[in-house]
Amino acid sequence: MTLANVFTKTTRDRWKAPTIGVISLGFLFFFGMTVYRDIDLSVYTNLPDYFRQLFGISEDADVASLAYGAILSGYGALSVTAITLAMGASVFAGEERDRTIGLLLGNPKSRTSVLASKAASMVVLTVAMTLLLWAIGLVTPEILSVSIAGIHVGALMFHLLAISLFFGFLALAIGAWTGSPGVASGATAAVLFVSFMGAGLFPLIEGFENLAKAFPWYYFNASSPETNGIDWGHIGILVAGIVVFAAAAVIGVNRRDLRDQTAGISVVDRLRDHPLTHKVADRLAGSTRVSRIWIKTASEHQGLLLVVALLMFGFMGVLLGPMYLLIDEAMATLTEAFPPELLSLFGGGDMSTPEGWYQIETFGMMAPIAVMVVTIAIGGRALTGEEARNTMGLLLANPIKRSTVLYQKTLTMIIFAFVIGFSTFAGVAVGSLLGNLGMSIGNIAATCLLVTLLGLAYGGLALALGAATGRTRIATFGATGLALIAFVINGLLPFSESLSGLVKWQPFYYYLSSDPLMNGMDWGHGAVLTALFVALVGLSVVLFQRRDLRQVG
Amino acid sequence: MTDQIAIHTEGLTKHYGDVEALVDLDLDIRSSEIFGFLGPNGAGKTTMIRTILDEIRPTAGTASILGMDSHSHAVEIRNHIGYVPGDLAMYPNLTGRDTLTYFSNLRGGVDWSYVDELADRLDADLTKKVGDLSSGNRQKVGLIQAFMNRPEVLIMDEPSSGLDPLVQREFQALMREVTANGSTVFLSSHTLSEVQRVADRVGIIRHGHLIAVEAVASLRSKGLRKVELYFDGPVDGSLFSHINGVSDIAVQNHHVTLSFSGPMATLLDAITDRNTLVDISTQEADLEEIFLTYYREEASA
Numbered sequence: 001m002t003l004a005n006v007f008t009k010t011t012r013d014r015w016k017a018p019t020i021g022v023i024s025l026g027f028l029f030f031f032g033m034t035v036y037r038d039i040d041l042s043v044y045t046n047l048p049d050y051f052r053q054l055f056g057i058s059e060d061a062d063v064a065s066l067a068y069g070a071i072l073s074g075y076g077a078l079s080v081t082a083i084t085l086a087m088g089a090s091v092f093a094g095e096e097r098d099r100t101i102g103l104l105l106g107n108p109k110s111r112t113s114v115l116a117s118k119a120a121s122m123v124v125l126t127v128a129m130t131l132l133l134w135a136i137g138l139v140t141p142e143i144l145s146v147s148i149a150g151i152h153v154g155a156l157m158f159h160l161l162a163i164s165l166f167f168g169f170l171a172l173a174i175g176a177w178t179g180s181p182g183v184a185s186g187a188t189a190a191v192l193f194v195s196f197m198g199a200g201l202f203p204l205i206e207g208f209e210n211l212a213k214a215f216p217w218y219y220f221n222a223s224s225p226e227t228n229g230i231d232w233g234h235i236g237i238l239v240a241g242i243v244v245f246a247a248a249a250v251i252g253v254n255r256r257d258l259r260d261q262t263a264g265i266s267v268v269d270r271l272r273d274h275p276l277t278h279k280v281a282d283r284l285a286g287s288t289r290v291s292r293i294w295i296k297t298a299s300e301h302q303g304l305l306l307v308v309a310l311l312m313f314g315f316m317g318v319l320l321g322p323m324y325l326l327i328d329e330a331m332a333t334l335t336e337a338f339p340p341e342l343l344s345l346f347g348g349g350d351m352s353t354p355e356g357w358y359q360i361e362t363f364g365m366m367a368p369i370a371v372m373v374v375t376i377a378i379g380g381r382a383l384t385g386e387e388a389r390n391t392m393g394l395l396l397a398n399p400i401k402r403s404t405v406l407y408q409k410t411l412t413m414i415i416f417a418f419v420i421g422f423s424t425f426a427g428v429a430v431g432s433l434l435g436n437l438g439m440s441i442g443n444i445a446a447t448c449l450l451v452t453l454l455g456l457a458y459g460g461l462a463l464a465l466g467a468a469t470g471r472t473r474i475a476t477f478g479a480t481g482l483a484l485i486a487f488v489i490n491g492l493l494p495f496s497e498s499l500s501g502l503v504k505w506q507p508f509y510y511y512l513s514s515d516p517l518m519n520g521m522d523w524g525h526g527a528v529l530t531a532l533f534v535a536l537v538g539l540s541v542v543l544f545q546r547r548d549l550r551q552v553g
Numbered sequence: 554m555t556d557q558i559a560i561h562t563e564g565l566t567k568h569y570g571d572v573e574a575l576v577d578l579d580l581d582i583r584s585s586e587i588f589g590f591l592g593p594n595g596a597g598k599t600t601m602i603r604t605i606l607d608e609i610r611p612t613a614g615t616a617s618i619l620g621m622d623s624h625s626h627a628v629e630i631r632n633h634i635g636y637v638p639g640d641l642a643m644y645p646n647l648t649g650r651d652t653l654t655y656f657s658n659l660r661g662g663v664d665w666s667y668v669d670e671l672a673d674r675l676d677a678d679l680t681k682k683v684g685d686l687s688s689g690n691r692q693k694v695g696l697i698q699a700f701m702n703r704p705e706v707l708i709m710d711e712p713s714s715g716l717d718p719l720v721q722r723e724f725q726a727l728m729r730e731v732t733a734n735g736s737t738v739f740l741s742s743h744t745l746s747e748v749q750r751v752a753d754r755v756g757i758i759r760h761g762h763l764i765a766v767e768a769v770a771s772l773r774s775k776g777l778r779k780v781e782l783y784f785d786g787p788v789d790g791s792l793f794s795h796i797n798g799v800s801d802i803a804v805q806n807h808h809v810t811l812s813f814s815g816p817m818a819t820l821l822d823a824i825t826d827r828n829t830l831v832d833i834s835t836q837e838a839d840l841e842e843i844f845l846t847y848y849r850e851e852a853s854a
Binding site for chain 1: 599603606607608609610627628629631632634635636638640641642643644646647648650651652654655656658659660661682695698
């Protein structure tokens with residue numbers, strides 16, 4: 001039944017991630033609304049526009065709209081979009097990566113029809129996600145007896161569906177043209193990131209407000225659909241994008257050669273072929289790269305490191321310094337009146353000081369995400385990647401211990417985490433100098449050190465999950481999901497009088513709760529994160545030693 | 554051939570949940586022999602190899618290689634072995650030479666002139682990325698990788714898959730050379746002809762059970778043959794049924810086909826008594842038929 005055709009098989013293969021994603025969001029939404037019920041709401045009327053735009057909180061906030069805004073429209077929208085994006089990226093290109101496309105097209109099906117079936121599956125699963133979220137959005141307030149009068153949950157979900165499919169189809173189109181799921185998801189995630197930030201940042205800068213309209217995310221929540229209903233103009237723009245991407249995908253997939261090999265051509269390969277650079281490149285690729293397990297692992301993740309490090313240095317660091325001077329002063333001073341607990345939902349920070357600005361923009365969310373993207377990618381694949389590719393047996397036929405492989409790959413993870421931490425530090429320090437903001441260099445370093453350790457703790461978690469199960473998906477999705485839940489809990493728990501003590505039981509507490517940008521390094525907190533990381537690596541060794549290696553295929 | 558034991562297993566058993574992949578396997582592979590491990594797909598060949606290499610852990614029993622326990626001395630053992638996994642996968646973005654350099658580094662160095670000699674003999678292209686190679690050419694890189702440290706024990710799981718006949722012959726010569734120099738080769742295969750050409754002894758495995766271990770010579774002598782006989786006139790099938798070692802008789806007028814195991818003289822003596830034999834052709838039974846014979850014996854035992 002589920003193997004009846006390409007559509008049903010794709011849906012069968014892909015329903016789990018959306019389901020788990022939506023259930024997690026439902027949990028967070030329920031949790032958020034419970035906590036919001038208990039707090040003094042008067043402060044919300046003063047929320048600056050910036051927060052509302054970035055996190056979709058409506059102006060006349062009440063319990064309900066805050067929960068909808070922060071959970072569903074903020075994290076929720078990003079999560080649903082990310083899941084759709086991941087589906088879109090591997091729609092066609094995934095079969096090429098798995099080398100199954102030839103087999104599939106050996107049947108009397110055109111490329112277009114395969115693409116269409118798989119795209120239909122992506123659409124159906126995304127619609128199902130939004131419908132389920134819609135149901136959760138309606139049932140939760142009912143259970144908690146919270147009034148949702150005046151809130152258009154359906155309109156919010158409709159906008160959410162449109163923005164998710166926009167990015168899903170963008171990823172699909174890039175995958176259809178390149179045949180590489182990695183390129184498709186990476187490039188689309190970068191566009192999503194820039195779009196999310198751009199749509200939130202430009203409205204802050206006088207004279208540049210309209211530039212926000214250049215970013216697709218703007219059409220998701222700039223019109224506040226949860227209070228104002230569906231904005232058909234904005235939806236129309238997103239739908240137009242979807243149509244263009246779908247057409248591009250059809251053209252792309254039909255015009256090029258299908259990939260039948262897994263090796264891509266990198267810059268180093270080209271340099272290796274060129275007589276002038278042959279010697280140096282050959283040394284790099286032919287002897288340095290393969291001299292140690294950790295160096296080889298590093299070379300496999302170099303692209304990711306480079307992109308994330310540059311993004312943190314340039315965009316989240318240097319650029320934000322001078323930009324601080326451009327922000328509307330009145331808006332910045334508004335935040336002075338806010339209780340710090342409220343701001344902690346967004347990673348904390350007070351926009352009237354440069355430290356607060358950087359905390360909101362860079363350190364609250366983006367820096368942990370940046371370090372974790374890298375540490376979880378390495379940690380989650382450290383062991384499972386070799387197992388999935390069936391190379392672990394060959395690797396361990398050499399006279400090295402299983403623990404050596406694990407330690408070497410952990411070393412790569414540590415080095416990469418520190419590179420991201422350092423590039424963030426350098427970016428923020430330069431930004432502070434350029435903007436003449438006078439921030440303490442030592443405190444910036446302390447914050448970056450803490451975020452590095454936080455990222456390593458989650459990288460260690462991904463490593464342990466991979467060591468236990470041998471499955472990349474469980475390792476990466478598990479660690480990412482637990483990080484997301486901890487992040488939201490960390491932001492919400494301080495609101496609740498009865499539960500606030502529990503906040504210390506998750507890692508994020510040991511990152512920003514000591515306010516390192518203002519107070520400098522909290523070595524105790526650093527030690528907790530380090531101990532957690534070390535313990536998880538130790539656990540990974542034990543788990544990995546015991547287990548049968550997986551063999552795929 | 555010496556009587557030293559290169560690989561030894563005792564009651565080796567591996568269960569995956571309810572599935573018995575390997576059952577109570579007792580096996581001794583002698584030093585400097587080529588041992589062929591034969592069995593149909595899914596018989597437990599790969600499970601056995603992965604178990605003795607400590608990739609997976611036995612449910613019961615033990616294994617040792619060169620006298621060292623396969624689990625507690627796993628790392629030390631790997632100093633002395635070369636391994637070609639079944640369904641060989643390597644790093645697609647590395648060239649053949651990069652791949653060999655990587656494993657050489659992990660081993661603390663190899664003799665590169667020997668690597669070049671191996672590449673030359675197997676006609677392997679080490680400059681291309683592994684991901685760009687055809688499966689046969691990829692297999693060559695895997696073979697060089699296993700031979701390059703001059704291992705005392707070579708463990709290879711379906712090593713000649715994808716190789717063309719010329720390269721297969723060179724590979725077989727290579728196996729004979731290293732065993733002549735004292736190395737031991739353990740090779741799994743589902744192709745009888747390959748095993749017969751190189752192996753000294755053969756183990757046959759089915760459903761996780763080791764059914765038989767035979768010297769190839771004796772396998773051949775009692776080897777089942779397919780015999781076709783042409784006579785100058787019609788014959789009666791019942792003539793053949795009483796002969797020892799004959800089975801599966803089919804008679805079509807002048808033409809008789811049957812399976813036979815035993816000395817050929819017995820058969821010829823029995824039939825040429827009363828009939829004039831015009832032509833005879835005999836053919837080695839294929840693997841399937843040998844298996845069937847063994848299974849029959851197994852079932853009747």
